[in-house]
Amino acid sequence: MRFAVLATFVVAGVAQANPGPPERSLRPELRPELHAITVQGASNNRGLQRWISDFRVRASAQGISTQAFDAAFRGVRYNADVIQRDRNQSEFTKTIWEYLDSAASDLRVRNGQAALRQNEGLLNAIEARYGVEKEVVVAVWGLESSFGAFRGDEPLIEALATLAYDGRRGRFFEQQLIAALKIIQSGDVAPSDMTGSWAGAMGHTQFIPTSYLAYAVDFTGDGKRDIWSDDPADALASTASYLANFGWISGQPWGVEVRLPNGFDYTQANRRIQRLPSEWARMGVTGLNGRVVRDYGDASVLLPAGAQGAAFLIFHNFSVIERYNTADAYVIGVGHLSDRIAGGGAIQASWPRGDRALVFGERQELQRRLTAAGHSTQGIDGRIGPLTIDAIRSYQRSQGLVPDGYASLSLLMRLR
16 A cells, blocks of 8 residues: 655645645655646547446446446546656655755744644544554654645546556556545545545545555544545544554654664665664664663664665664655655654764765666676666665675665766
8 A cells, every 4th residue: 555645735724833834745756747748638538438338347346336436427537637647757866865854844843843733632632542653643744745735636536547547557546446436435525525646645644545445534433534624633543543553563763863883784784684772782883872772672774875874773663654655765754754843853964965866777777787797686677675785785895895785876986
């Protein structure tokens, strides 16, 4: 399951309470560049209407009533803008420090603290029921829709139907469309009020329909799981419900910034290697104050910018936030923003700000050059996963470099 992307409404109460303008949602994923593409509008719409007729049978087989189907599809037409966005997405290439500069900016922190104060009673009740700290819920809210300011105004049935008919991931979007119809049929929302991002995510914290069906809750007790309205209660509780269902541990941090000792074995910075913080401390890994980090649970060392940036001990709750979005930048963004909202300080370590993120073609080139140099990445896909990181470390060791596994521009230049 993944949550969403874009949005466009303003929550009056939050906007009034915030000391500054809202910032856009911050998902580290592909963003649309709206280049013109040639579309045959009338022809595509006729094709969509034929597809809808065929889809009606499949929807009926999955329990969607004729009444609900007809109400949902009334006026639905081929949405060329949605296809344009889907086909012309620009690559997300921000570095971790560029992302965090925005994700945990002073403005976003102030807005988050204002949103927490305004909704304190609600958030305390949500925390008491689900065991998920209120600052974490608010941080997700902040990164997903800027505390409700950008929720998305795309008619969802039309967007999902268009993507299912003419998109790159037809099976996935048809699954989301069936789920959206079930939501409408349940009475949680009228078809005209079911709006969201062009990619199908909805509400204050941007649920996709299948995740809504599985994890959304009616916290207000009015008989509807309403994540669309200006009242964020159901949406925020649903976020806590989601995190709780994936094993959130109350009182455990997502991660703690740490200092690594001189001569640290950087091959130990691996998600597969887990130790209690007290065990890491025996290897010289300590908190910024030089003391042993509390034994909250097993932890791994994470170096999001390699040996030249910040180091963290990350715990089980890091992997729970990953269920919302798998990008390390997003997880660190949620975690660090929640810490800042709670009154914590900024990340202390410096970042290699002279570096930049590799674009897709450069990541492929890096993999090709590593493999040609005898350090196989087991494929050329442009994704820096565990196999590529292992290959980078193998090359770094062969060159007498710090084996931190970081795919940097300087590493690519050296391989060239």
